Amino acid sequence: ETGVTQSPTHLIKTRGQQVTLRCSSQSGHNTVSWYQQALGQGPQFIFQYYREEENGRGNFPPRFSGLQFPNYSSELNVNALELDDSALYLCASRGGSSYNSPLHFGNGTRLTVT
């Protein structure tokens, strides 16, 4: 069984640029969530996709956007990068639509904005 994979592992961008992060969900999982984790903080919910549609969003501005593809892989796009966007970005997948399903995380993408 293949777990959740994220790419790239590290990324350095300049303020104002745009970035795309990618995630392949675990086999059989149709729900993907994205989280932002700043240093010393817990993961903060960005949004969630279920069967290619966004079905939940946290308190993040519209410059954070995403997609889910028919194979359930997903992208997170961030426009007009700000210094505060520097964080570990985590993708997590879960199977089915049950609220009981735990999240399974990928290894994350470390984004540094200079």
Added chain:
Amino acid sequence: QKEVEQNSGPLSVPEGAIASLNCTYSDQGSQSFFWYRQYSGKSPELIMFIYSNGDKEDGRFTAQLNKASQYVSLLIRDSQPSDSATYLCAVSPGGGYQKVTFGTGTKLQVIP
């Protein structure tokens, strides 16, 4: 009031002792509760989940849930230095919108 609250620690326990990690949550409708372990620089790893009031045991780990008190805890028996990590409590509501909310985590240090 934060949705999920944890003491940030660090919580220091000697090797072989029981570590007790606590978490409170604000949404009375919460249905699912998860504990994740996160080593420095790594992603969270699921340890346990619990849905019903009471205790759930898995090896050296025991999760305890009290919905009336809106309280969930994790006990680690026979703590090992390799257990040193940040432990994240996560909570999910019922219904179709299944956002999982995390606390800030408790840093555990097991002293050899």
